[in-house]
Amino acid sequence: MKHIKAASVQFNHKPGNTVPVKSTMIAPCGMNCSLCLTNFRDDKGCEGCNGSDENKPYHCIACSIKNCEYLAKSKTKFCYGCEKFPCTRLKRLDKRYRTKYGMSMIENLESIRDNGMRSFIKTEKDRWKCRKCGKILCVHRENCVYCGEKWR
Numbered sequence: 001m002k003h004i005k006a007a008s009v010q011f012n013h014k015p016g017n018t019v020p021v022k023s024t025m026i027a028p029c030g031m032n033c034s035l036c037l038t039n040f041r042d043d044k045g046c047e048g049c050n051g052s053d054e055n056k057p058y059h060c061i062a063c064s065i066k067n068c069e070y071l072a073k074s075k076t077k078f079c080y081g082c083e084k085f086p087c088t089r090l091k092r093l094d095k096r097y098r099t100k101y102g103m104s105m106i107e108n109l110e111s112i113r114d115n116g117m118r119s120f121i122k123t124e125k126d127r128w129k130c131r132k133c134g135k136i137l138c139v140h141r142e143n144c145v146y147c148g149e150k151w152r
Helices: 069-073 088-101 105-115 117-127
Strands: 009-011 019-021
Touching: 088 105, 105 117
Parallel strands: none
Antiparallel strands: 009 019
């Protein structure tokens, strides 16, 4: 893996490498795709919901939120810009992630809407950093995938 330089917040994603959290890694539903298990399993990683479908899991490609007809009409390209925000689909996803992973898509979207993307990404850097080793946490795991520290 090569080093990637970007004008955004950086996380140590793979040992010895840095992966930037860019606005393209924030899905229309508010998911920070940098935290997804796919990025920890695969050396190629995924470019996030807004990126290429090449290394993306099928469930992300076929996502009913990403492919929503109302989202396509939204100027923001995020669910918070929709007249139906928060819709039933988003509420179901939000409930599942709050219950299983301690993250709220709706709160993420409200933060982006109210404070801007740059502020949201800075907050994410702190929120998802392992307190023991300092590397990025995977939202889908209770322990840091690098040092094993339990964080949830």
